[in-house]
Amino acid sequence: MSVEILMNDCKDKMTKAIEATRHKFTAIRAGRASVAMLDGIKVEQYGSLMPLNQVGTVSAPEPRLLVIDPWDKSVIPAIEKAIMASNVGLTPNNDGRVIRLMVPELTADRRKEYVKLAKKEAEEGKVAVRNVRKDVNNSLRKLQKDEEITEDELKKYEDEVQKLTDKTIKDIDGLLAVKEKEITTV
Incomplete structure (x- = not known):
């Protein structure tokens, strides 16, 4: 060499x-919402684990809000379960169409x-x-x-x-x- x-x-x-x-x-979150906060989350869909960003669109429309818009709405419960299991410290709220994650103040x-x-x-x-x-x-x-x-x-x-x-x-x-x-x- x-x-x-x-x-x-x-x-x-x-x-x-x-x-x-x-x-x-x-x-590492800093009190602001960042889609990177959810990078490590895997969602079980159709019998395999997939990265969250491959089952829907993840966005941060506001400084302290993340929104996940799944392409298949039937996967919402699996996404919520994956978020809760990931220990990112965020609680998912869904309205049947999208999942919202409020990022609390640190x-x-x-x-x-x-x-x-x-x-x-x-x-x-x-x-x-x-x-x-x-x-x-x-x-x-x-x-x-x-x-x-x-x-x-x-x-x-x-x-x-x-x-x-x-x-x-x-x-x-x-x-x-x-x-x-x-x-x-x-």
Whole structure:
């Protein structure tokens, strides 16, 4: 494997770690309705589990309201059951045509819990980045051992990987700061 491929792979994996962290943050609610809050919910329909967004339209018409408009109205009870089982903290109300989910105001304790959860997700992202760094550095050392690169090149590439790691971790910290502010702002 060439060094260029290895370094590009490193950049790609670190970028994916940022995107994964960003995606996990969308599932943490901040007192505002977000269709991403329901991403992990699977509904049993026709004998198989399907993602909620594949059995109907999910929208957030108001800041604290989610509306699910199922394409097949007979699946409404299954959607309600899936929402209740998912522990997202929302109670479904249906009028026979659509399901409405009111997003309650967050209490101070609940905000603290969500900040802790956001910090945990950010730390997992950072660990993923550090694991990428470790794997790339091990591959670089193997290349040096196999005499495909010199010791000076090894040092240069390891420094490059460290700079990329520092930048990526800083980006994750920035995402965390934005999410914390979003959660704690009343």
